[in-house]
Amino acid sequence: MLPIAILRDMSSLAELFSNNKSWAQNLITRDSAFFEKLSVQQHPEYLWIGCADSRVPAEELVGLAPGELFVHRNVANVVVHTDFNCLSVIQFAVDVLKVKHIIVCGHYGCGGIMATLREERVGLADNWLRHVDDVIQKHQNLLARWDHDDASRCNHLCELNVIEQVSNVCKTTVVRDAWERGQELIVHGWIYGMKDGLVRDLHTSASSLEEARANYLKAISTLPE
Ligand code: CO
Numbered sequence: 001m002l003p004i005a006i007l008r009d010m011s012s013l014a015e016l017f018s019n020n021k022s023w024a025q026n027l028i029t030r031d032s033a034f035f036e037k038l039s040v041q042q043h044p045e046y047l048w049i050g051c052a053d054s055r056v057p058a059e060e061l062v063g064l065a066p067g068e069l070f071v072h073r074n075v076a077n078v079v080v081h082t083d084f085n086c087l088s089v090i091q092f093a094v095d096v097l098k099v100k101h102i103i104v105c106g107h108y109g110c111g112g113i114m115a116t117l118r119e120e121r122v123g124l125a126d127n128w129l130r131h132v133d134d135v136i137q138k139h140q141n142l143l144a145r146w147d148h149d150d151a152s153r154c155n156h157l158c159e160l161n162v163i164e165q166v167s168n169v170c171k172t173t174v175v176r177d178a179w180e181r182g183q184e185l186i187v188h189g190w191i192y193g194m195k196d197g198l199v200r201d202l203h204t205s206a207s208s209l210e211e212a213r214a215n216y217l218k219a220i221s222t223l224p225e
Pocket of ligand 1: 051052053075076077107109110111112113
């Protein structure tokens with residue numbers, strides 16, 4: 001006889017399989033060939049780079065169906081120029097899938113951003129969050145002028161982090177090469193509010209390296225001083 005705790009775990013996983021069956025059935029009811037078509041090819045127009053946070057379901061919050069959004073998520077939606085996981089996703093999305101938009105979407109109240117701001121130890125993830133700490137160090141003067149309320153400082157840092165990561169995306173060889181060969185590609189910076197479910201544009205979109213530089217500076221200047 002299996003211990004009760006294990007039986008309980010198995011029954012909750014059975015629920016996931018049952019959910020999956022209803023989900024697939026719903027899609028087939030709307031379009032009987034849905035999965036047949038999807039299994040042959042994907043044609044997403046968008047690459048989403050977002051936080052791993054379970055409260056930020058990428059496709060769902062922008063109303064897109066399977067096959068419409070190429071997704072990369074990590075803790076605090078960070079784009080690091082030596083992270084071959086994220087770079088490979090960007091390369092495949094741009095060079096092979098030819099997405100037209102790359103969206104870096106952060107979210108207010110991000111746990112990773114807050115932990116970094118408060119210098120709290122999380123564990124191994126602290127090493128990853130050093131990239132957010134780099135953002136703090138780079139903008140020390142700006143942060144020094146923000147008010148002392150942790151929640152509002154965290155939210156501004158969530159915005160600042162997105163603006164920095166958009167700049168990092170624009171500086172990748174993949175995106176620069178795409179722009180150089182005239183490929184249509186726009187990089188955007190958005191932030192999602194968990195309290196109202198709404199996405200906001202941080203006005204840092206760029207369709208060239210020059211525009212990226214100019215809009216980066218403009219977006220930073222809109223943050224409170
Ligand atoms: Co987060």
